[in-house]
Amino acid sequence: MTSISPAADLNQLGGDVLTIVGKGFDADASATTIKFSDDTTCIILTSAAEKITCTVDGFKTSTINTGTPYTTTVTVNAVANTEKSVQLKSTKQSG
Numbered sequence: 001m002t003s004i005s006p007a008a009d010l011n012q013l014g015g016d017v018l019t020i021v022g023k024g025f026d027a028d029a030s031a032t033t034i035k036f037s038d039d040t041t042c043i044i045l046t047s048a049a050e051k052i053t054c055t056v057d058g059f060k061t062s063t064i065n066t067g068t069p070y071t072t073t074v075t076v077n078a079v080a081n082t083e084k085s086v087q088l089k090s091t092k093q094s095g
C-alpha cells in the first residue's frame with residue numbers, strides 16, 4: 001500500500017470514498033478486506049491489481065478519537081498491510 005486518498009478529515013459518520021493505491025491487490029474484491037483500528041470497515045467498490053476504492057462505514061461513536069490517526073489494515077489473500085493510516089475530521093458532518 002503506497003497511498004490512501006483522502007487520508008485526512010474523514011467524516012465520523014462514514015460515507016467517504018477512499019482510493020488505496022499499491023501493488024499486489026486482487027481483482028477479486030472478495031479476496032480483500034479493509035478495516036481501521038476500531039474495526040470500522042471500508043466496503044469495497046472496485047478492486048484491481050494496483051488500486052482499490054471503498055466506502056467507509058460510520059466509525060464507532062463510543063470510541064471516536066479525532067486526535068489519533070486510525071491505522072488502516074488492508075488484507076489481500078490473508079496477507080495484511082498496515083503501513084498507512086487515516087485521520088478523522090474533528091466535527092461530525094451529516095450526510
